[in-house]
Amino acid sequence: MHLLEPRAQPSQIMRWTAPLIAIAATLVVGSLLFWALGKPALASFQVFFIEPLTSSNGWSELLIKACPLILIAQGLAIGFKARIYNIGAEGQLIVGALFGGGVAIYFEGSDSSLIIPAMVLAGAVGGALWGALPALLKTRFNAEETLTTLMLTYVATFILSYMVNGPWRDPEGMNFPQSVMFGDSALFGILLEGSRVNTSVFITLFAVLAFWLFNAKSFLAYQLEVGGQAPAASRYAGFSAQRTIWFSLVMSGLTAGLAGVGEVAGPVGQLNLNISPGYGFAAIIVAYLGRLHALGIVLAGFLMALIYLGGEAAQVSLQMPAAITGIFQGMLLFFLLGADAFIDNRLRTPI
Amino acid sequence: MPPPDPRLQLLHITKRYPSVVANSDVSLTVMPGEIHAILGENGAGKSTLMKIIYGAVKADEGEIMWNGHQVAVANPAQARQLGIGMVFQHFSLFETLSVVENIALVLDEPFDLAALAVRVKAVSERYGLPLDPFRLVHSLSVGERQRVEIVRCLLQDPKLLILDEPTSVLTPQAVQKLFETLRRLSSEGVSILYISHKLHEIKSLCDSATIMRGGKVTGTAVPRDETPASMARMMIGRELPVCEAPAYTGEQKPVLEVRGLSLTSDDPFGTALADISLTVQSGEILGIAGISGNGQAELLAALSGENTVDREAIKLSGEAIGHLDAGQRRSKGLVFVPEERLGRGAVPSLSLARNALLTAHRKGMKQWGLVKYKKAWEFAEQCIARFDVRCGGPASAARSLSGGNLQKFIVGREIMLAPQLMIVAQPTWGVDVGASAVLRQTLLDLSRTGVAILVISEELEELFEISDRIAVLAAGKLSAAQPKAATNAESVGLQMSGLFNATAKPTESSHAPA
Helix, strand or coil: CCEEEEECCCCHHHHHHHHHHHHHHHHHHHHHHHHHCCCHHHHHHHHHHHHHHCCHHHHHHHHHHHHHHHHHHHHHHHHHHHHCCCCCHHHHHHHHHHHHHHHHHHHHCCCCCCHHHHHHHHHHHHHHHHHHHHHHHHHCCCCCCHHHHHHHHHHHHHHHHHHHCCCCCCCCCCCCCECCCCCCCHCCCCCCCCCCCCCHHHHHHHHHHHHHHHHEEHHHHHHHHHHHHHHHHHHHHCCHHHHHHHHHHHHHHHHHHHHHHHHHHHCCCCCCCCCCCHHHHHHHHHHHHHHCCHHHHHHHHHHHHHHHHHHHHHHHHHHCHHHHHHHHHHHHHHHHHHHEEEEHEEEEECC | CCCCCCCEEEEEEEEECCCCCEEEEEEEEEECCCCCEEECCCCHHHHHHHHHHHHCCCEEEEEEEEEEEEEECCHHHHHHCCEEECCCCCCCCCCCHHHHHHHHHHHCCCCCHHHHHHHHHHHHHHHCCCCCCEEEHHHHCHHHHHHHHHHCCCCCCCCEEEEEEECCCCHHCCCCHHHHHHHHHHHCCCCCEEEEECCHHHHHHCEEEEEECCCCEEEECHHHCCCCHHHHHHHCCCCCCCCCCCCCCCCCCCCEEEEEECCCCCCCCCCCCCEEEEECCCEEEEEEEECCCCHHHHCCCHHHHHCCCHHHEEEEEEECCCCCHHHHHHHCCCECCCCCCCCCCCCCCEEEEHHHHHHHCCCCEEEEECCCCCHHHHHHHHHHHHHHCCCCCCCEHHHHHHHHHHHHHHHHHHHHHCCCCCEEEEECCCCCHHHHHHHHHHHHHHHHCEEEEEECCCCCCHHHHHCCEEEEECCCEEEECCHHHHHCCCHHHHHCCCHHHHCCCCHHHHHHCC
């Protein structure tokens, strides 16, 4: 006998309350965790969630981290609605960074104002290409995209590692696996004096508006949703399953690729092995926490960015392990999925 | 000698759900060997009552007496131990397991699959319900799945057998065979609770009947002494609506022409279609009888465009469309109402407004790739009003509607697309009597406006009520369509079992224009 049975009409209010429940549960379990580590819970939360926001530098860092998360999550949300699970945005981000960074390295020394647009374009193409590969494998060979996207992430990592250890290694970089630092013409312009916030913010802003419009209004988004919710209904209506697969994977690859360019032509400023602190994976949580909704994803992106900042602060001030960031991210996703399970289903009344 | 204790006695059973009282003060008595009908429309509370007896639902009030002793049936396993077997209307089978594995699961005894398979085969053949014990359930048709349910019960030697609408997927001959079986069981002392809304079946089979409406018992009857009309009155509280089929006087031209359609199935357990030919004229309804699993799913997929076929095999108003996909065929005026309403004809979690968009998006609901949701909303509103869909409005999720109302919505949506050709599968499967009559009349009215309609159904009565001509699909072959007046249920039933009538020459079945 199943313990859960589907609800006839899952509550829309609870659907949007679920992220708050997940956050609350994460805080409760988080304080237990702090307590078990022998840290005072309140003071730890102060360090984790409040202190990063007490300086203007903190806020600008928050924005820098939130932007790529939001951008990637927007693309992923499209596929997730159609039940196309791209979990390899990290790889697509890396390939986007490689393509964009490649442009910067090739034109090193040039001060043309076209370099940044060219990098953005190249990054989008690179990410889309890395998303198109699983789409090809799925439509041609019915290969599960959850596996292929994840595996291609490792391929991307190795290509990056090869490039920064080999052809693109900075000759004056003391043998570190990194490229040259990009010149000003290959970096996004700084938006706020004294911070690292740059003009790539506008890419994310544009993406949020575009995806919001796409989700709210477009027929294609409707077709994707039908394909995800009821594949038989999608076939019945004559919607193309192949197009759904291609569109979802290419779009999510494209946004991840853009995020990759945003990093290398922004805060990182070069190609190296640490261009992303797992943004591609964290964006999966952001997409779900934001209820796959363009505006919800914005809020979720800032929360996830705060967890990154808080994790760094906790390492510095509280001497906590680096894993603390991942633990908080994981708890958040776990509690969210748990809450969702009870929104779509209810406990069977004992008979 | 005192009269024997009743096999089953229900005393003042009441079951409340948050929004509805499913059973209110229901009492009934079944004697050993009695075949007792429970008659009522969908939603009358029959199924809840049966689930209470079977231990799947617990009553709020009332008592259950079993062979003269009060019992509390806590769960179905206990019910089976008592000797109660139930064949559900909605099947409880594991799709990924084979027939014999599904049966083994409910037997409370150690089993040996090979030996059990032999028993399954023997029982299934004895009762005219042929089954391959090793086939996986997911590849079985609706009709075949029900056979598994029936055979599963019979294997357990029940003392009381509950059958929920068991004949809806059987041929007339198979119904007669089942009735023989049930009568034999009854003569062996097995009591039978027979849930149905098919009045003539109840009249011919059952010793007594309890009639329910709105969760209450509205009467008891001895079916032999009643007429179907008198029982219908007790069941629905008014006269049974009769469909009217006026003659079509408009222009007659072939709308759908299928010529020599052969197809192997993608499904390893599917049925290949062999040289199917048929014609549907404007203004007529062609009925295709047959039991699911005889190529119905394959034929529907080929006609709707979910599977494409040879270009010339299917023509719509003279234009070859075999190679077009479902969306392209819809654009040319073909609409389709599938057998599965939830998940195929409609997306369960989406609102009716959004479900209107599923196929009606061609009706000016989009511009530059953007959807005009207001138009979809208005379309849904109109559909709800015009076809009397009982629901909370265009915002209601499709899955919150009853089967009959959702079917009215889907049929209505497709009709509002102003089709040339409508293909309908099992139009009234699981729909109550009142809504079924409305749906049939709706199809008749639509055909008389010049639309060609193809209906595939397992319910012969229904086909004889609405069709102008009837053909039979059996083992992937389609018989020649006969005018309704030139055939009858017995001859169609024989063809359903695969024995094509000798007078319908085989050459005619494949080549003669209808």
